[in-house]
Amino acid sequence: MTATPPTRVVADLEPASGVVQAVGRRPADVSRRRGESLTIFVAFAVLYSVIGHWLVVDLHVVATETLDRFNRALMVTADDPSTLAAVGVDYPPLAVLLLVPFAAVPSLTASLAVVPVVSALFAAFTLVTVNTMMRRALVVLPVRLAVLAGLGLNPLVVMYAALGSRDFLWLAFVVAALGALLAWYVTADIRFVMVAAVAFAVGTLAGYGSLVWFAVGLVMVAAVLARLGADGTEIEGTTVGLAAPTVFAVAVWSAFNLVVHAEPWRWVSDNRDVAATGLADQSPVDLARGTADLVVHGAPIALVVLPALLVAGLARRNGFALWLGVMLLVSILVPALATATGLTDSPMQLEGALPILLVSVVGGVWLARSAVQDNTLVATGLALALFASIPWTFSAMQTFRHQGLERAFHDAVTSGESQEGARAVDGSLVGYDAEQQMADYISDHVDATGSILTDDASTYAVILLTGAPDLFLDRVDRSDEAWTAAAQAPADPVHYLLLSTDTARDELSRRYPAAVTGDDPDLRPVFTNQRYVLVSVPDDDRAGEQPPSPLTSPGPPADTTDDPSGATPR
Amino acid sequence: MSAAPTRSLPRLTGGVEPCLEHALPEGICRTFRVMPYGLHQGRVLVAATDADDTITEHVVTERLDRPVTLVRHTAAEIIEAVDEAYPPVEAEVESPQARRARMQMTQMLTRSGLVTAAELQRAMLEYARTGDPLGDILVSHGSLSEDVLVAALSEMHQLQRVGLAGFEPDYEIARRLPERVARTLQALPVAEHEGEVLIAVARPLSPEDARTVDEALEQPWRQLLANRSDLDQLVQRIHSHHYTEVATGFLARTAPASSAHVVATPAQRSVLLALVVAAVVCAVFRPAGTATAVVAVASVLYLLVSVHRIRLSLQALGSRLETDVSVAEVAALDERTLPVYTILVPLYREADIVPRLLRDLDALDYPRSRLDIKLLCEADDLETIDQVVALALPPHIHLVVVPDSQPKTKPKACNYGLQLATGTFCVIYDAEDRPDPDQLKKALIAFDRATDDVVCIQAKLNYYNQDQNLLTSWFANEYSMQFDLVLPALGASGSPIPLGGSSNHFKTAVLRELGGWDPFNVTEDADLGIRLHREGYRTAMVDSTTLEEANSHVGNWVRQRSRWSKGHLQTWLVHMRHPAQLLRQVGPRGFVSFNLTMATTLVLLMNPLFWTLTTAYLLTRWSVIQDAFPTPVLCIASVMLVVGNFTFVYLNVAGSLQRGDFGLTRIALLSPIYWGLMSYAAWRGLLQLFTNPFYWEKTEHGLDEPEVRPALDGRGSHESAPVHQTYEAHETLGAYASRVSA
Known part of the structure; x- marks a missing residue:
């Protein structure tokens, strides 16, 4: 006879009982369609790569910032010594590190052929994510394709997807996070919270702007759970799960800054987006007008989607619509807030419309899902609106006040002609012929490792186009101290100085202004063009310390070719 | 149960309502000889051989979860209807002899007051589900002691009983049945009397099992019923040496390469030693290179x-x-x-x-x-x-x-x-x-x-x-x-x-x-x-x-x-x-x-x-x-x-x-x-x-806080399963989202 007391036993499922989310099981979800996703990915990646190759390689439309990041990636892989320090702290780390695999073949990198490929891949991934969202929103395939085409062919999207810019590097992850949160809301599957968490963290390290969407997402998750009656433990556990990767990413990056630079927030203060020129001093009216211009010209569909989301959210108690409305509103306000708080010195750039456009599309997708029977109608409306905005936005790219390469992109696409030498709206020169000439000269005449002293902050494009960063002794190779010592007494370690003609930004040019103009009797130019000067360094001299003496080092043979761009071999 | 006269009610011969054909599981229909067949004034009419049996009534009412009227029918009528609803599979249907034995056991236990109606009902329900011997079910539920069951079986099968508690076996006799036979049949020779081996068995052996014993023993034998637990202990005791040998040495003997009784083979020791020596030699002559190599290998691993x-x-x-x-x-x-x-x-x-x-x-x-x-x-x-x-x-x-x-x-x-x-x-x-x-x-x-x-x-x-x-x-x-x-x-x-x-x-x-x-x-x-x-x-x-x-x-x-x-x-x-x-x-x-x-x-x-x-x-x-x-x-x-x-x-x-x-x-x-x-x-x-390679560091258990939990019937815990219901019923985020979007 058993003496065991008949007592209730804790079952495994008990901890999960009463929770709002689906745990310990897999709720129904859309089936995976790897073929469809792959097809969309490949189609857009190829499209953007081809367009990008045409624009970057043939028509010379590429941002200097893009060349800088690719040069850093090249330094990580092909410099001597190769070092992670090339990444720096003035860009978000993944804005450079994500390029490193693409810089594995220096000659390919130097040809700039990989430049559009990187942004194309991330943009294509973004579109795949949008497609998956639409599948979860039960949008039928033809309409999905129409929406993808409308979004994918938007000139802003095409430009930033094709020119190797860093926008899609982080936007791809933000959109993936939004897609994961949408999936979480639809299925209640907690795995999607983890996916969103990781996507936000990676996105943060690729672009600090992700932090804004992360913060809104975090609040939304907690609010949704609270509204559904989740207890404190579930809310806490879920938000910890969502926040942990991003908090960790920020903490580690700050710790890295602390160890290397003794300043944990160096990544904020040195961030190249942070205002340094006082352009941020704009009145509220200017900011409001700028915001309106941005939305109207860059992402006009937001004008329809935002009110629709807010109405659906408030009037129909559609929580996710309300949250997406808030997110879209934040997207719209972020450029103005960034300008007002001095977080950018490029106020209201058209670039800022890209996140607004993408969040608007996500909002439109959710509206389609919420429309149930009118799903197809709403999604078709979204596609039509996207198509209608294409010529409108394309036209705005030529004239918009604050922009980067939009006008050059517009002109290149409409004329099919090289934009080399064209001026952007902000007055900067488009193209890289001068860099290419100097790079070609160096490639042809210099082969000794570390023989060219240069300030890579100014001459990165030349270094990149040589495909041989090991030829240069730059500020990354050893340390700033070692580089400064070499700059003070260059004869011993190097044979040449590569100087930028823009002495304001080039530390080496500032140190040797006479060499830039060809007036230094010791540092004789061997090759010059409009933007760069390559001077030879006498072996036994200490420039600036000893009396001038004739050059004794065997300099490279002079190039006697007459160059129309102004390059002058001596 | 309705107390109204049932003669005027519809009969099973009028056919079974399709919706009631499988309303009761087959096991319950056959065990209790019942068959639901019709509806009358909001009550389910259930044909039963014993319409006055309270256990039958409880079981049927509980299962159908509706008011029930038991209507007396003959066993033949009910079996025919059940067979029609659940075509019989020969091996799964209780034979008439087994049914008789079960009824006999039931009567014996209830008349003598050894089990209560509630205990019997619970056991019958399990019997209906499993078809296992009713006596064993009652014992496993703790409703009956093994000794009483052995006594009942002894009475029913007219077999002598033997008490094995404290019994000192004759190992020579006990081992006459091979271990495998003794273990699987739960049978052990305990004595020899006038050329006949007396074999203690837990349950009466089937003819087939008896043949197995015949073949193994090759001499006359007679079975005696014994307490199952006592017999089990005795079998273990008799064959403990064999069990120990197998438990300890079987793997090492039959597949020495798979046994950890040797921690490392000589070859392994040689390789490990060579690696250590090489590392030391390298460290002496090229300390920096060795350090780098060790760090590199460790990092890659x-x-x-x-x-x-x-x-x-x-x-x-x-x-x-x-x-x-x-x-x-x-x-x-x-x-x-x-x-x-x-x-x-x-x-x-x-x-x-x-x-x-x-x-x-x-x-x-x-x-x-x-x-x-x-x-x-x-x-x-x-x-x-x-x-x-x-x-x-x-x-x-x-x-x-x-x-x-x-x-x-x-x-x-x-x-x-x-x-x-x-x-x-x-x-x-x-x-x-x-x-x-x-x-x-x-x-x-x-x-x-x-x-x-x-x-x-x-x-x-x-x-x-x-x-x-x-x-x-x-x-x-x-x-x-x-x-x-x-x-x-x-x-x-x-x-x-x-x-x-x-x-x-x-x-x-x-x-x-x-x-x-x-x-x-x-x-x-x-x-x-x-x-x-x-x-x-x-x-x-x-x-x-x-x-x-x-x-x-x-x-x-x-x-x-x-x-x-x-x-x-x-x-x-x-x-x-x-x-x-x-x-x-x-x-x-x-x-x-x-x-x-x-x-x-x-x-x-x-x-x-x-x-x-x-x-x-x-x-x-x-x-x-x-x-x-x-x-x-x-x-x-x-x-x-x-x-x-x-x-x-x-x-x-x-x-x-x-x-x-x-x-x-x-x-x-x-x-x-x-x-x-x-x-x-x-x-x-x-x-x-x-x-100390083979030392087993024992983990102490029971260190958690003592707990007090509400009592719940052991068998019923899985059936009521409130946690499952809660788990399935809670509104998920997905459902909520669907509702909102709808």
Whole structure:
């Protein structure tokens, strides 16, 4: 006879009982369609790569910032010594590190052929994510394709997807996070919270702007759970799960800054987006007008989607619509807030419309899902609106006040002609012929490792186009101290100085202004063009310390070719 | 029941309403001779042979959940209707003789007042489901003592009884029946009288069994009925020497290469020695280069192990890899077809925990008459043995006393118990385990679904005292990742699974054929998982959990963990004795997976070294350390330091979230401290491998807080299953979203 007391036993499922989310099981979800996703990915990646190759390689439309990041990636892989320090702290780390695999073949990198490929891949991934969202929103395939085409062919999207810019590097992850949160809301599957968490963290390290969407997402998750009656433990556990990767990413990056630079927030203060020129001093009216211009010209569909989301959210108690409305509103306000708080010195750039456009599309997708029977109608409306905005936005790219390469992109696409030498709206020169000439000269005449002293902050494009960063002794190779010592007494370690003609930004040019103009009797130019000067360094001299003496080092043979761009071999 | 006259009511001969044809399960229809057939004034008319029987009325009313009127019919009429509703399968239908015997037993017990109507009703219901002997069911429910049942059977079958308590057997006579026959038939020769052997039997032997005895004995014999538990003890005693020999030496004798009785073979020792000597020589002549090489090798190994584990976890997060069995599938199982299931529970110095263990085993949703529970106690653990004996267990729970011999390990006890197992399937539970009540049934369904080569189903393990303190929370985090992510992915990828310490369900015959567990391996479970795989068998995971007690005391935890580390090293050494053979047997993927899984212990050993180097460098910027990390190595080490460490932390978070253990997620963020403890234990285990390889560091159980839980009938716990209902019924976010969007 058993003496065991008949007592209730804790079952495994008990901890999960009463929770709002689906745990310990897999709720129904859309089936995976790897073929469809792959097809969309490949189609857009190829499209953007081809367009990008045409624009970057043939028509010379590429941002200097893009060349800088690719040069850093090249330094990580092909410099001597190769070092992670090339990444720096003035860009978000993944804005450079994500390029490193693409810089594995220096000659390919130097040809700039990989430049559009990187942004194309991330943009294509973004579109795949949008497609998956639409599948979860039960949008039928033809309409999905129409929406993808409308979004994918938007000139802003095409430009930033094709020119190797860093926008899609982080936007791809933000959109993936939004897609994961949408999936979480639809299925209640907690795995999607983890996916969103990781996507936000990676996105943060690729672009600090992700932090804004992360913060809104975090609040939304907690609010949704609270509204559904989740207890404190579930809310806490879920938000910890969502926040942990991003908090960790920020903490580690700050710790890295602390160890290397003794300043944990160096990544904020040195961030190249942070205002340094006082352009941020704009009145509220200017900011409001700028915001309106941005939305109207860059992402006009937001004008329809935002009110629709807010109405659906408030009037129909559609929580996710309300949250997406808030997110879209934040997207719209972020450029103005960034300008007002001095977080950018490029106020209201058209670039800022890209996140607004993408969040608007996500909002439109959710509206389609919420429309149930009118799903197809709403999604078709979204596609039509996207198509209608294409010529409108394309036209705005030529004239918009604050922009980067939009006008050059517009002109290149409409004329099919090289934009080399064209001026952007902000007055900067488009193209890289001068860099290419100097790079070609160096490639042809210099082969000794570390023989060219240069300030890579100014001459990165030349270094990149040589495909041989090991030829240069730059500020990354050893340390700033070692580089400064070499700059003070260059004869011993190097044979040449590569100087930028823009002495304001080039530390080496500032140190040797006479060499830039060809007036230094010791540092004789061997090759010059409009933007760069390559001077030879006498072996036994200490420039600036000893009396001038004739050059004794065997300099490279002079190039006697007459160059129309102004390059002058001596 | 209606008291109204029933003569005017419609009869069964008018036909059965289609909606009522299967309203009662076949077992109940046949056992109680009832058949619902019509509706009359809001009541269900049920044909019954005994319309006045209150038990029948209760059962039928409860099942139909509507007002019922029992209408007297003849047995022939009812059987015909039942046969029509449920076409009879010959082997499953009770024969007239068996029915007569059962009725006779029922009458005997009720008339003498030995069982109450409620007890009989409960037993009859189980009989209706399982078809097991009613007497055995009553005994397993504790409604009847085994001695009374033996007396009743003796009366019915006109057989003499024999008392075996305190009996001193004649070993020569007792061993006349081969061990296998004695064990399977539960029959033991106890005396010889006038040329006739007297054989004690637990139950009257069938003619077929009698023939088996004839063939084995080759002389006249007569059966005497005995108490099943007493007989079981006697069989064990008679054959204990044989059992001990097999439990200890079978594997070492039949497959010495698979046994850890030798820690490292001479060849392995030579290789290890050569490596150490080479490293020392290199360190003397090229210290910097050697340091770099060692760091590089360690970093690459670290990276590979981490990538392997991360890949598995992500794979498990991405897809459902374990066998899912729904509540409905479990409910649909025909209990008449369930096999006997053996449960092996090794116990050592765990007297206090026995009542709790029995309570948790009692909650299992499995016919007790088909359970064969073996409590495996060591002979020198008198306290536990006394406790078990004092509880006067029902016959389906057996006390197995494992004779004192070396090595005194859990696997040896399990091997001992395995020889006595009568189940087609068997499972190991630890003393403090609380398996999901439906786990056995889920495992059977999982076996049924799996391919033939799957001979082991591993259930998930987790901890019920995860909130007790920081240590138990970390432990729960770790188990969530291991059993919810890593092992399912290993199983799905066809790689060898190092089994968990309990809740592994086996096909008993295959396990015996493989020689059971290695008694010399202190992580015999992990070893067995690899051995199964090498023999071409596979392991699958089932989505059912056994809750265990997490070690809540650091010292106790370290002892347990160092044993695991030592065992993993043992297991690696055993299976890497012939690497080429292993590669051939498990394939390249399995080979790599096995090595990377076992190398987790190496990572734990390396962790303190890397942490020390990093800290020392940050504090001193010592160039020697910098030189040991050339750029490629530095890249790997950096990735592992930042990304790798966080990924592991987050996988712990993910494992907890996946299970809904939300309270553990913030604790998971502190996992690196836990890794420090794990490393300490790993080093302790490594040292023990050299100093005391077979020593079993006993884990003390029962350290969690005492609990008070509301009483609930053991059998009913799974049936009412409020947690399931709550779980299924709660409004999910997805449902909410659907509602909103609609």
